[in-house]
Every structure is written in structure tokens, then in C-alpha cells.
Amino acid sequence: MSVHRLNGNPPIDVTVKRSARARRLSLRVSRLDGKVTLTLPTRTPLREGIAFVEEREIWLRQNLIKLAPEATVAAGGTVRYRGDELPVVAGAVKRAAIIGGALHVPDAATAGVRAKAYLKLRARDALAEASDRYAGMVGRDYTRLSIRDTRSRWGSCSSEGVLMYSWRLIMAPPPVLDYVAAHEVAHLVEMNHSDAFWAVVARICPDYQTHRVWLRKNGDVLHRVNFGD
Secondary structure (H helix, E strand, C coil), X not given: CEEEEECCCCCEEEEEXXXXXXXXXXXXXXXXXXXXXXXXXXXXXXXXXXXXXXXXXXXHHHHXXXXXXXXXXXXXXXXXXXXXXXXXXXXCCCCCEEECCEEEECCCCCHHHHHHHHHHHHHHHHHHHHHHHHHHHHCCCCCEEEEECCCCCCEEECCCCXXXXXXXXXXXXXXXXXXXXXXXXXXXXXXXXXXXXXXXXHHHCCCHHXXXXXXXXXXXXXXXXXXXX
């Protein structure tokens, strides 16, 4: 792979990769992190690919504008928490806490960082509770639970029974977080995405399709919340 820089304000870095499976040129903008990728068939000259990008510069910039961070969490603003927008208030507390429908943080200078730390703690609690509940329903145990800031997936389950989740799920409505936990716990029974797997998901989370659609439509918004760190 290589990188081509499209000059302008701002410049855009385009990752160029070749694929034996590609039958035509394709230009993709990731909804998760704004990364731009140009895919070329194996025998297509690089100059042809660069011309392809330059011809689509207006389209490319329009799509990147749409993917700008939704908001930077700061004192005086708001932060998403379990599907709601909570005001962020600085001062009069020693540690971040939700009081009277607002997230209070110790000081304005570190409001975003404090808010992020608080959400990660609450995410671990909520995901551990949901994982325990669904593991009990399927009669299987997981070995460990980890919280990360993943961009490619909302959760995973390893063959060793380790559950991993994105802490940003705490910003989604609670049923959506529960669905992801149910999905990963179901892998303790079926380590695949077969009909048998989805039958397990449907049994323990009957409305899973609704929550799955919510994530597809709104998940990128959660990834674009900036905490200023």
C-alpha cells in the first residue's frame, strides 16, 4: 500500500491499495474514522487511479465534511449517556458524577477527559451486568471482559471466551448496549454467524433486529464524539 496526498485546504491523504479481486477502481470513505482508500485492480496504472481521485475531489470533500466530529465534549456543552444528552457542568465535585440530570466534573479544563473516564467506568459496569445476565441465560461462562475504543467492531468473543466491547456503547440507548452483549455472549454457544447463532440471539434478545438497525444508522455518530484528549 502507498499514500497519495491530494493537495488542497485541507490536504487529504488517500491510501492506495491493489486487489486481485477488484474489477474496477473504487474510492471509499470510512464512516468510522474518515480514512480514504482507493482500491486499484492489479494491472491498473497508478496515474489512472490518481486521476480518478482528482476527478472526484468535490465529492470526496463533501463526504469528509459530513464526517467531521459531531461535537467536542466540554464544560457548558453536552455528552451522550445511555441515549440521552446530559449537560456537562464544571466545579463543586471531587470526581465526575451524574447529579440532577447533568454530568458534573471537577474542572472545565479537563471536562472532556473526565467525562470520557466516567463513561468508560459506567460502560464496564453496564456491559459486565448484561454479559452476566445473558451468559446465565445460555448456560455458558466467559473468561474475561475487556473494554476498548474499537473502530471496526462493537464487540467480539474469542475462542477462549474473552468478551471485548467498545466503551462507546454507553452512549447508545440501553437496549442497544444489551443487544451487543447478547450478540457476543451468543458466540459462547455458536462461534459463527450461522442460523443457529442468530437463533440464540433471538431467544435471549427478541428485539435484536431493531437494535442492530439502530447501530447501523447511528453507530458512526458515537465514534465521532470527540473528548478532546
